[in-house]
Amino acid sequence: MKNKRILTLMPTVPDTEYIHKCTSACAGCSSDLILRHVLKAAGPDTVLVVPACCTSVLQGVYPNTSFGIPVYNVAFASAAAVASGMAAAFEELGKKTNVIAYAGDGGTVDIGIQALSGALERGTNFLYICYDNEAYGNTGMQRSGSTPLGARTTTTPGGKPHPKKDLDRIIAAHNLPYMATSCSAYPQDLVKKVEKALSIKGPKFMHVLAPCPPGWRYDAAKTIEVGKLAVRSGIWAMYEREYDTLTLSGQTKAAMLKPAPLEDYLKMQGRFSGLKPEQITEIRQSMERNLRLLKLEAEGTC
Numbered sequence: 001m002k003n004k005r006i007l008t009l010m011p012t013v014p015d016t017e018y019i020h021k022c023t024s025a026c027a028g029c030s031s032d033l034i035l036r037h038v039l040k041a042a043g044p045d046t047v048l049v050v051p052a053c054c055t056s057v058l059q060g061v062y063p064n065t066s067f068g069i070p071v072y073n074v075a076f077a078s079a080a081a082v083a084s085g086m087a088a089a090f091e092e093l094g095k096k097t098n099v100i101a102y103a104g105d106g107g108t109v110d111i112g113i114q115a116l117s118g119a120l121e122r123g124t125n126f127l128y129i130c131y132d133n134e135a136y137g138n139t140g141m142q143r144s145g146s147t148p149l150g151a152r153t154t155t156t157p158g159g160k161p162h163p164k165k166d167l168d169r170i171i172a173a174h175n176l177p178y179m180a181t182s183c184s185a186y187p188q189d190l191v192k193k194v195e196k197a198l199s200i201k202g203p204k205f206m207h208v209l210a211p212c213p214p215g216w217r218y219d220a221a222k223t224i225e226v227g228k229l230a231v232r233s234g235i236w237a238m239y240e241r242e243y244d245t246l247t248l249s250g251q252t253k254a255a256m257l258k259p260a261p262l263e264d265y266l267k268m269q270g271r272f273s274g275l276k277p278e279q280i281t282e283i284r285q286s287m288e289r290n291l292r293l294l295k296l297e298a299e300g301t302c
Contacts, residue, residue: 012188014040018068025058028213028220030184030227031131032058035102037187038129039069041194046098047072047086051079051112053104054138055131076111079103080119080128087126098198099126105146106136109167120174120203127197127204130167131184133212141215149286150279151271153215159274163286171205172241179205180240182249185227189238189249196240209236217270226268232260235287237294246297256291 018039025032031054039046048071050056056073060066074082083101090097103112108130116128135153136142143153145165152159171179178200180193190208197204211227213220230236231251238249248256262284266272275283296302 013037013191014043016040016044018044018046020066020068022060023058023066024060025054026212026214026220028223029054029058030212030223031055031104031133031137031210033187033223034129034131034184034190034208034210037190038100038102038194041191042098042100042198044069045096046070046100049074049079049083049086049099049101051101051103051107052076052138053107054133055102055104057138076107077115079107079112080115080124080126083126083128084119084122084124087124091125101126101128103128103130104137105130105132105134105167106138106144108132109145109165113170116171117174120171120176120205124203125201127194127206129194129206129208131208131210132167133210133215134164135212135215137212137215141212149283150275152217152274153271159279163282168207171207174203175243176205176241177202178240178242179207181207181209181236181238183209183227183231183236183238184211185224185231186238186251189251193240215271217273218268222268226265229260229265229268231255233262233265233287234259234291235262235265235283237291239294239298246294248294248298252291252294256295262287 019036023032046069050071050073079101083099087099132146134146135144141153142155143160147153147160149163150159178197182190182193209230211223218226231238232255234255237252240247
């Protein structure tokens, strides 16, 4: 008798869909995939606040929408401010509706960081999620503060000469009850962390890597592979932080013990085609420093 292949489902991911078929997303879009699982975790009693970004486009053209929950599309810099007022209004009405701000790196790392910092400082009861495709994807992939060193964008055709802004340590300085990082290639990790975040009152923040086929210049069929390689190489670390306590995710612990070659991750993407050896060295040193600091912090020695 031949061995039968057993298909293992993901029991931790709810079945209900809140992102309908035929969105306006690009083929292989991982931001769409992230939001799909975020809403599965959040459920129907959720309001989404979306500033100018790819997500404001993939909803579809008015009066139609591909989203199954209420969405407020707001100005680029104002997502956290709008969500802050919305959360206060729901609390006044005695409602427990989830308020989720869902913004790209341009609207978080750069344009929206002031409003975000203010909302965190005020203790706003909401979840802010930055899906990070490391550029201004909606307007043609211009460099953002989140674009990594050496990456080619439409405004850095020779490669960005500056390293990526350390958003997570900026957010950590606000001493939140919960913040976490994840990646679109690991939906179970993402769902688990969103569910945990929404179970905690107060300001929560999540930073999720969102590989972008047209912007990063790789085949659309490789989105999951690129995301997993980012984590396995260690260039993207996944963890949770509850106030001063940091817990590394299993995938990042494994990457620390036996990382995938960084060069494999870089070579998959056309945006890194012009990297110089000294830039690769700088990227590696920055990655290793980040992992070393995270490890020390998780062990309680830093």
